[in-house]
Amino acid sequence: MAGLLDVDVALARLLDGEVSLPAETVDLGAARGRVLAGDLAALLTQPPFAASAMDGYAVRWDDLPGPWRVVGESAAGRGWSGTVEAGEALRIFTGAPLPVGADTVVVQEEIERSGDTARLSGEGPPRLGANIRRAAQDFSMGDVLAATGERLTPARIGLLAAGGHGSARVVQRPRVTLIATGDELVPPGTMPGAHQIVSSNGVMLRALFESVGGAVDDPGIVPDRREALAAALSKARGDVVVTIGGASVGDHDLVVPVLRDLGAEMDFWKLALRPGKPMLAGRLGSKRVIGLPGNPVSAYVCALLFVVPLLCRMGGRAEGLPTRRLPLGSALPANGMRRDYMRGQVTDGRADAFSSQDSALLGRLAAAQVLIVRLPGAPAAEPGEIVDCIALDSIGDVP
C-alpha cells in the first residue's frame, strides 16, 4: 500500500544495530527470569563426597548377608573417619559421607538391631553400591552449569547455588517508560465520568513487557496538550519510551508533532498492518521511542510485533515470537493490502478467526489463543488451508 511500510522491513529497521545491554551482578535470590551474560561454571563438585542416599547401615557388599558388628555412626555434616573392616557396619544417615571400606548401604527397614549387632531382616540391597550417591554424580568443578543467554529458572538458580555461586552476571533489564495520552482516560480502578474511558492499555502493556523481562515505569496519564506531552517525553527515563494513543492524524493526535518539536529522529510512521497502522518508531536522544496506536488491540499487536522483539534484543533473549502452522477451521476472505493479524481460537487443532476483528474489542483479544497472519493481498482461504499463526498463550513465559 502506497506510503505504508511493510511489517518485516519495519522490524528489521527497528532492530538494526541494536545490541544487548551491559551486564550487572545480581544475588541469586533476586535473579529469577534474568538472562545470563556469560557462562557460569561450577566452583564445586556435587556431591563433594560419596554419600548415603538412605538412612541405614554402610557395609561391604562381600559381607552380605551379615550379620555385622556396628562400629560407629556417620551423620550429615558429621562423618566418621575410621575404616569399615570385614564383618563391620557403620550406622549411617541420608546425606552422610560413606566411610572408607564400605561400598553399599542397607536401608534400616531391612535391619534388625540388637546392641552392637545388626542382622539382615529383609531381602537386602539389590546390588553393589546400592543406596549410595557417588561423588560428582551431579556435576564436577569446572562443568558449565548454565550458558550465556539462558534464563535463570528456579531450578537453574538452585543448580548455580549448589555449584558455589551466590550471585550471577546477568544482562541488564531494558527499562521502559509508558506514556498513555488522552483527555478521555482515567486510571484503572476509577469510575469513568461522562465521555471518559479507563486507560486499560497501560497495565496491559506493563504486564506484557514485564513478562519478557522489561522493567517498566508508568508515570500515569498525560492530557492531550503539546506542552504536557513534551514534558512527559523529556522527563521519561530508561532505554525505551512507549507512548500509547495519539499516534494517528487527528487534531488531538500529538505524538508525531511533539516528537518533531523535540528534535526526535523518526525511523518510520504508518505501517501496512492491521490492526496498528499508525504505529511509529524513532529516537529521542539515546532513547528509542515507540508510538503505539490507542485502540487496545492495535496497541497490543504492535507491542507484540515490535516492542517485545526490541526488549528481547536489549535483554539478551531470543527474539522470535512463538509460531504455529495450523489448518483453518473456516474460510477467510481475501485480504487487503495491509498484513492482518486476526484474533482467533483453536478448536480440535484448527484455527478459526473471530467474526468481529474490531481493534477496540479487548474481550476478543483476551479470548484469542492465536493471531492468524494474513499477508497483504492474500487470496480467500478455504477450510483446511494451512496458515501461519502466532501462539499467544506461550508468550512471555518467565518461569
Ligand SMILES: Nc1nc2c(c(=O)[nH]1)N[C@H]1C(S)=C(S)[C@@H](COP(=O)(O)OP(=O)(O)OC[C@H]3O[C@@H](n4cnc5c(N)ncnc54)[C@H](O)[C@@H]3O)O[C@H]1N2
Ligand atoms: N483519519 C484517520 N483516522 C484514523 C486513522 C487514519 O489513518 N486516518 N487510523 C485509525 C487507526 S487504524 C487507529 S488504530 C486509530 C489510532 O489512533 P491513535 O493512536 O491516535 O489513538 P487515539 O485516537 O488516541 O485512541 C484510539 C482509541 O483508543 C482509545 N485509547 C487510547 N488510549 C487508551 C488507553 N491507554 N487505554 C484504553 N484505550 C485507549 C481511545 O479512547 C480511542 O477510543 O486511529 C484511527 N483513526
Ligand code: MOO
Ligand atoms: O490499525 Mo487500527 O489499529 O486498524 O484500528
